[in-house]
Amino acid sequence: MLKREITSFDVAALVYELNQAILGARINNVYQTDRKTLLLKLQKPNNPAAQLLIEAGKRLHLTSYVVEKPKTPPAFCMALRKYIRNGRLISVKQHAFERIVTFTIKTKMGIMKLVTELFGEGNIILVNNQNKILQALKYKKMKDRNILRGEIFQQAPPSGKNPLKISVKDLEPLKKFGKTEVVRAIARFLSIGGNYAEEILLRAGIDKKKPCSELKDDDIEKIFQNMQDILSQLVNGRFEPCMVLDEKGKIIDVTPIRLKRYEGFQHQKYGSFNEALDEFYTKIITVEKKARAVKEAEEKLQREIARLRRIIESQEKALAEAERKAEKYKKIGNIIYAHLNELQTLMSKILQDKEKGKSWNEIVSEAEAERKAGLKPAEFFKALDWKKLTLNVCIDGLCFELNLRSDLFSNAAKFYEMAKKAKLKADGARTALEETRRKLEEIEAQAESKILKGEVKLAEVKMPAKRRRREWFEKFRWFVSSEGFLIVGGKDAVSNEVLIKKYTEPTDMVFHADIVGAPFVVIKCKDGKPSEQTIKEAAEFAASFSRAWREKFGSVDVFWVHPEQLSKGGISGTYVKRGGFIVQGRRNWLRGVELRAAVGVTTSDDGNVKFVGGPVDAVEARTKNYVIVTPGDLRGRELFNKILKKLASKAPEDLRKRILKASIEEIREFVPFGKGHISES
Secondary structure (H helix, E strand, O other): OOOOOOOHHHHHHHHHHHHHHOOOOEEEEEEEEEOOEEEEEEEOOOOOOEEEEEEOOOEEEEOOEOOOOOOOOOHHHHHHHHHHOOOEEEEEEEOOOOOEEEEEEEEOOEEEEEEEEOOOOOEEEEEOOOOEEEEEOOOEEOOOOEEOOOOEOOOOOOOOOOHHHOOOHHHHHHHHHOOOEHHHHHHHHHOOOHHHHHHHHHHHOOOOOOEHHHOOHHHHHHHHHHHHHHHHHHHOOOOOOEEEEOOOOOEEEEEOOOOHHHOOOEEEEOOOHHHHHHHHHHHHHHHHHHHHHHHHHHHHHHHHHHHHHHHHHHHHHHHHHHHHHHHHHHHHHHHHHHOHHHHHHHHHHHHHHHHOOOOHHHHHHHHHHHHHHOOOOHHHEEEEEOOOOEEEEEEOOEEEEEEOOOOHHHHHHHHHHHHHHHHHHHHHHHHHHHHHHHHHHHHHHHHHOHHHHOOOOHHHOOOOOEOOOOOHHHHOEEEEOOOOOEEEEOOOHHHHHHHHHHHOOOOOEEEEEOOOOOOOEEEOOOOOOOOHHHHHHHHHHHHHOOHHHHOOOOEEEEEEEOHHHEEOOOOOOOOOOOOOOEEOOOOEEEEEEEOOEEEEEEEOOOOOEEEEEEOHHHHHOOOOOEEEEEEEEEEHHHHHHHHHHHHHHHOOHHHHHHHHHOOOHHHHOOOHHHEEEEEOO
């Protein structure tokens, strides 16, 4: 049975880990990904950024996956940003061993509490330092409390006794549950869920279906002791996080500790319970999404099948009608020729009587009288429309209309032409019917395929991408030299200062262009000593991102020194501004370093377009499809679009469209000062 809700034991393990992982972290931002789910972006000093996912009534854990964020944040999300963004988490607590977690946050507006309820429908409630409700995901009135803005916040009534605060004697009332199965009584009495109630009884060696009235003192003692053993593991952080799978490899549960009830099942181990929950819910939700997609696809196919069947029914009727008309009109033409003399006599008599001055009523009366008398050719007479000058006749059970203004040959030709048109229409209807039947066969074959019968396997489900951890050097400008050395450069005065003070080691080499307004560039040399080629590339990088590019110089001198030659202290009274350092001792010069940068395109392991930039030789080592940019007046979007088109023109056809669709922001950082000229060399 697949786990559907988080347990109070899970919450205890989560809170323990969260206190280790995110306590003291700043809330950089708040996102609301759907109606019930929040994503808190957290930053703890000297730690990578973290994401805390909170889904009311269902789950709470750190996530390493990319979570899609809405373009327009909902009102609740905006309110939370107003109150807790930039606040610091100072405590994470589980309320009374319930499925309730309270985050205490220190903000500019005072201490705030974000209460997360993970039971039932769930809720997320923001409470101020006066214990008044500021915001809530859901506002509602209940018999035991109200969740309304401005009211004093009250916790939900306890769903059972707190197992952390009971003694053996507190379990004695279990005996009074009479014939109730002991597993149900424990789950209800302590509100710990059926799984853990079963686990306690399994460890205690007590049949879970045993009636409570048959429990002995020894049984109560065993239940208490085994419950304390499990609680001890949670309280002291002795976790064995794992995901539980059945014999078919289907996920059924995720637990912070190994449970005896799952002996013989497959277990996937994880480094933390947060990670296990993250994987569990991400996989389950992905499978459910795929199942929904399959169901929707099935329903769509069934709707299409029904539509095509309706069309076929309509086309069959249209075909039958067209064939009937073709046959009828042809038969009428044949009848006219077969009874040519009789019909000519009838038409001539009517026209002659009219010429003699008889009224139309008299002519019709005479024709009807002759028909009743069985006289020929009046027996064919049916009716006369003197306004249209048409004669209706019935021959061999077939009634049709003759035009008195035309001769019989013309009337017959008209019916033959109508028969021809009806036949053409029937041929078209037959072709359309065959095409519709072919489409129906294809759709029915698709509906029979396995994937559309709901047979979804985890291996077939595409998981969301994992959030890539940013490396320390990605906050700077950087590239990898043609020899594999990491080369990092500052972006401004602040990053210059940080790069030299925090990330530069004694073995590194520091470069600077001989011009005011240039970044420091560092070759990270811990893996060996760079050759002249890497030194040349670092110098080119330092020159290109200096003010010399903006001033459209062709070249500039660059020097390099060892880190110990840089100092913030100079002659007494000298002030060294932020980002600047005094260079002491001998400088190693590279004269007339050419200003140029390259932007290239390649593909990543997953086949996506990836742009690279830096000195020409470094880019050429990674891709043969690149352009060279030198100082010039072309700037911004116009320049970047030209670079994209140039790269696309050199790429294979399958990559061309993807390159042209790429955002220009992906290449902006590779072009110094966002301006330049595309070199033909």
